[in-house]
Amino acid sequence: MRLKSDSIEQGKPIPAKFAFMEQGEPVKPAGNVTPHLAWIEVPETAKSFAIAVIDTDVPSKPDDVNVEGREVRRDLPRVEFVHWLMANIPLECRELGEGACGEGIVPRGKREPVGPPGSVQGLNDYTGWFKGDREMEGHYHGYDGPCPPWNDTIPHHYHFHVYALDVERVPLENGFSLAELRDVIEGHVVDEAVLTGTYSLNPKVKA
Numbered sequence: 001m002r003l004k005s006d007s008i009e010q011g012k013p014i015p016a017k018f019a020f021m022e023q024g025e026p027v028k029p030a031g032n033v034t035p036h037l038a039w040i041e042v043p044e045t046a047k048s049f050a051i052a053v054i055d056t057d058v059p060s061k062p063d064d065v066n067v068e069g070r071e072v073r074r075d076l077p078r079v080e081f082v083h084w085l086m087a088n089i090p091l092e093c094r095e096l097g098e099g100a101c102g103e104g105i106v107p108r109g110k111r112e113p114v115g116p117p118g119s120v121q122g123l124n125d126y127t128g129w130f131k132g133d134r135e136m137e138g139h140y141h142g143y144d145g146p147c148p149p150w151n152d153t154i155p156h157h158y159h160f161h162v163y164a165l166d167v168e169r170v171p172l173e174n175g176f177s178l179a180e181l182r183d184v185i186e187g188h189v190v191d192e193a194v195l196t197g198t199y200s201l202n203p204k205v206k207a
Contacts, residue, residue, distance in 0.1 A: 001042055003162050004194035006130065007035030008100055014197040016170060021149035027150050027201050033103040034084075034143045037195070038095040039162045046164035047091055047188045052181060053084035055146065057156040082178050083158065084112045084143040085122030087185075088169050093119075103144055107135055108135055109176075113142025118169075122176040142172060146199035155205055157197040163183040164191040 008014055010060050014035075017021035022030035038067040064070040082133055086101075093116040101121075101175070113121050121142045130136040148156040170184040200206075 001162070001164055001191040001193040002040050002194045003160065004038045004040065004162075005036050005175050005195055008160070008195060008197040010195055010197075012197060013155075014146060014199045019025050019145040019199055021150075021201060023201055023203055029105050030145065031103060031145075033099045033107045034068045034096065034101040035160075036096065036098040039164075039193055040094070042081065042094065042164055045192045047168045048087075048165050048170075049089040049091075049171070050087040050163045050165060050181060051084060051089065051188070052163075052178065052187055053143070054161070054178070055081040055156050056158050056159060057082060057148070057152075057154060059090070059152070061151065064151065066151060068069070070151060072149050072154075074153045080178070082122070082125045083125060083145060085178060085181055086175065087120055087122070087176070087181060089116050091168075091206075097168045103133065105144070108138025109140035109144075110142045111139065112174075115142070116141065120174045120176065120180070122174075122181060143176075146171065148199060148201055150201040152200065152202055153179075153205065155200040157192050158159050158197050158199060160195040160197070165190050166190050167203050 017031035018035045019030040021027045050074040057078045126140040165188045
């Protein structure tokens with residue numbers, strides 16, 4: 001199976017249109033549009049699909065994140081940050097158009113994001129990131145794009161995974177987690193395609 005996109009090039013910087021924030025003085029809100037995705041060469045044993053979009057370069061310690069006069073060290077251990085989870089995508093769906101699953105930043109999160117008929121969408125990690133913020137705290141369902149620390153010294157890598165599953169549905173409801181998705185698809189993935197883009201809010205960093 002192969003994953004293609006008219007919005008994102010493999011290994012190249014993701015356009016700000018598809019990000020949560022973009023460079024500026026200070027950084028400013030970006031388009032937050034869901035990118036175009038299309039998966040081809042689907043195996044005959046596939047019965048449904050799932051999507052996970054993960055940033056694997058998130059600082060493991062928040063001490064220096066977005067702190068004026070400090071930088072997030074290159075050698076700091078990195079962890080995952082979920083930007084989008086979707087499951088129970090019907091077999092006949094092989095493509096999502098640009099903006100098909102939402103656009104724009106919704107304070108407190110999109111409660112019922114648009115998706116293919118029958119699909120369910122999980123919570124992304126902005127749910128935890130904005131906890132305690134009076135204006136932004138909420139449950140962030142669906143897609144919310146890149147927003148790495150503006151003082152990070154490395155570009156972040158965003159991995160768009162599409163899984164082909166041998167079951168028509170998995171037992172998930174809206175608001176599921178990455179751990180729950182990984183648990184229910186284990187043993188049911190017949191193929192996987194990945195597209196990776198990069199992003200940085202630090203003008204000193206070449207994404």
